[in-house]
Amino acid sequence: MPTYEGGMSFAQEFARGMRKSPPVVLSSAPFGLLFGALAVDNGFSVGEAVLMSATVYAGASQMVGLDLFGQHVAPWLIALSIFAVNFRHVLYSAAVGRRVPHWAPAQRAFGFFFLVDPQYAEAERKAENGERVTFAWFMGMATPIYVCWVTEAWIGASFGSLIPNTYALGLDFLLPIYFLGLVLSFRTRPLWLPIVVTSAVASIAAYEAIGSPWHVTVGAAAGMALAAFMPVTGNGDGEDVA
Amino acid sequence: MTTTVWIILAGAVLTYLSRIGGHLVLSRFERVHPRVEASLNAVPAAVLTTLIAPAAYHGGAAEIAALVVAGIVGWRSGMMTMFVIGAAVLVAGRNLL
Numbered sequence: 001m002p003t004y005e006g007g008m009s010f011a012q013e014f015a016r017g018m019r020k021s022p023p024v025v026l027s028s029a030p031f032g033l034l035f036g037a038l039a040v041d042n043g044f045s046v047g048e049a050v051l052m053s054a055t056v057y058a059g060a061s062q063m064v065g066l067d068l069f070g071q072h073v074a075p076w077l078i079a080l081s082i083f084a085v086n087f088r089h090v091l092y093s094a095a096v097g098r099r100v101p102h103w104a105p106a107q108r109a110f111g112f113f114f115l116v117d118p119q120y121a122e123a124e125r126k127a128e129n130g131e132r133v134t135f136a137w138f139m140g141m142a143t144p145i146y147v148c149w150v151t152e153a154w155i156g157a158s159f160g161s162l163i164p165n166t167y168a169l170g171l172d173f174l175l176p177i178y179f180l181g182l183v184l185s186f187r188t189r190p191l192w193l194p195i196v197v198t199s200a201v202a203s204i205a206a207y208e209a210i211g212s213p214w215h216v217t218v219g220a221a222a223g224m225a226l227a228a229f230m231p232v233t234g235n236g237d238g239e240d241v242a
Numbered sequence: 243m244t245t246t247v248w249i250i251l252a253g254a255v256l257t258y259l260s261r262i263g264g265h266l267v268l269s270r271f272e273r274v275h276p277r278v279e280a281s282l283n284a285v286p287a288a289v290l291t292t293l294i295a296p297a298a299y300h301g302g303a304a305e306i307a308a309l310v311v312a313g314i315v316g317w318r319s320g321m322m323t324m325f326v327i328g329a330a331v332l333v334a335g336r337n338l339l
Contacts (some may be wrong), residue, residue: 023322048246055254060293065253075249082253083260090264091285097265098274112261121286170332173305176297177312177328179290184316184324186287195284196291203292204299216292223288224281 010136017140024118024141025148027178031059032149034172035066036156042070046157053153057146058116059175061085064212087217091224092120099127100135107135114142121182191227199223304335 008016032053039049044066056062061082068078092115100108119142123133186192203219210218268274274282298309312328 023325027325044246048244048250051247052250052253055250056257057254058257061253061257065249069246069249075245075252078249079252079256083256086257086260088285088289089257089260090267091282091289092264093261094264094268095282095285097268108265109262112265113258115261117290121290124286168333168337170304170308170329170336173297173301173308173332174325174329176294176305177308177332178325179293180309180312180328181316181321181324183287183290183294184313185321187317189283189287190280191284192287195287199288199291200295203295207296207299212296215296216289219292219295220285220289223291224284227284227288228277228281230280 008134008136013134013136014140017137017142018144020122020141021144024145027174028059028118028145028149029152030169030174031063032152033156033160035059035062036153036158037160038063038066038156039153040157040160042066044069044157046154049153049157050150054150056082057114057149058082058086058089059149060216084214084217088220089115089120091220092117096120096123096133099123099133100138102132103135111135111138111142114139114146116145117179118182119145121185125185191230194230195223195227198226303339304332307335308332 035053036046036049039052040046044052052062052065056065064085065078065082068081073081093112096112096115097108100111103111119138122141123138126137127133183196199219199222202222203215206218207215294309298306301309308328308331311331312324315327316324
């Protein structure tokens with residue numbers, strides 16, 4: 001078998017990436033199913049729900065899109081809101097782009113489609129630990145997450161009305177808990193606490209003043225501005241965030 | 243095609259542009275300024291916090307308790323442990339409180 005990088009075959013690297021997927025698959029499954037169920041509830045067909053999960057592939061923005069669709073907001077404004085929620089991916093792609101100079105252009109064009117929050121966080125963590133972010137590892141992590149996400153939309157849309165009391169099961173609040181875990185994993189970075197506090201306050205203020213989805217853009221911009229204007233203390237590379 | 247399909251495809255194209263755009267635009271620069279670097283390093287904590295804070299702000303006792311316990315557990319242990327315990331506190335809180 002030909003070696004891929006660092007003596008690992010493509011299949012071995014792919015398998016290593018796959019091992020990063022179960023926590024993401026498990027924690028996003030309720031939302032994948034919920035999205036499908038809510039989509040049908042808001043007037044989507046089963047096929048349209050699956051199409052959205054397969055092509056947009058960004059949970060929070062899909063939920064925002066559904067919500068606005070149900071309120072009969074102008075189509076261009078729905079598309080713009082999806083973009084606003086997903087604008088953070090510009091920053092993810094800029095950050096991960098620095099980690100994958102060894103990828104071919106076609107690999108970047110393909111791989112970056114799958115750059116969802118946990119995919120970004122794991123790639124960044126791997127790079128910070130001094131490991132090479134290979135295309136095989138990246139797609140190994142992305143493939144199960146993507147396949148499950150699209151399948152869940154179909155299941156949720158098909159059987160949505162059968163889900164029992166979702167509030168009692170806490171389904172709607174699992175994502176913030178998961179995001180909290182990701183935020184904590186970055187706690188050794190420079191200025192972590194001031195950034196988190198600033199973004200928290202700014203996002204709550206924006207949520208109250210302007211409303212969703214702009215709290216994401218405003219809160220993130222506030223945290224980034226703080227980091228940019230504080231004295232430079234180091235780039236945070238090489239730190240153990242496990 | 244229905245209006246719904248057009249909205250979905252427009253959202254998909256814009257989302258893909260956001261995922262490839264940052265890299266395409268930033269890779270034009272030879273060297274990244276330290277302050278740009280610092281703000282890029284702030285991205286994950288800053289963005290992910292905005293997905294938590296308003297939800298926590300509007301949460302009730304069960305939601306706040308789940309986040310606090312998950313935060314304490316997460317400080318000492320791994321992702322899956324903190325997630326499972328946080329979810330357990332949430333479900334318990336919603337059904338018992």
